[in-house]
Amino acid sequence: MMGTLQALETIKLLSGMATPRNTLRLFDARTSNWRALALQRSRSCPVCGGGMQIWFNDEPLACADNLSVSALLTQLEQQQPGVALALNQHILPRDRWEDHLLQEGDRVLLFQVIAGG
Structure with missing residues (x-):
């Protein structure tokens, strides 16, 4: 029922x-x-508080507004050495991850950098 x-x-x-x-x-x-x-809406909740949708590694992902690239990676437990990040098909240097705020519809690709011979 x-x-x-x-x-x-x-x-x-x-x-x-x-x-x-x-x-x-x-x-x-x-x-x-x-x-x-x-129930009250929580502004920090991506589902009920507004938020936005981005694409992370080609999968849709709901996240809060005003989220930095660094904060996103921390939430997803992806802050690790040896990774590179492309934002909307352009490499975003690691020193800009903290200050760059994500926008609705951004496409974030995270990949492991591998060197070898």
Whole structure:
């Protein structure tokens, strides 16, 4: 029953018949009572707080606004020696990673630099 109600609410949102209410509905099967918890948006949350979408290694990735390249790599645990980064098909020097803020739709490619003979 609960799955059907969740699916119905999703269909209503996707079809434009309803708008998000910022509440979480809870059902107590023991008492047959419904409760609603008010939810607040978190500006730091890429899903509910706005944010933007970029492409990281050819995969879509939701992230917060005003995120530096360095902060992104730290979040993804990719800050390591021996990697190079291309931003929108141009190599971005490591000394600019801290200051360069990502923009909506940016394409970030991270690759391991390998030297050999």
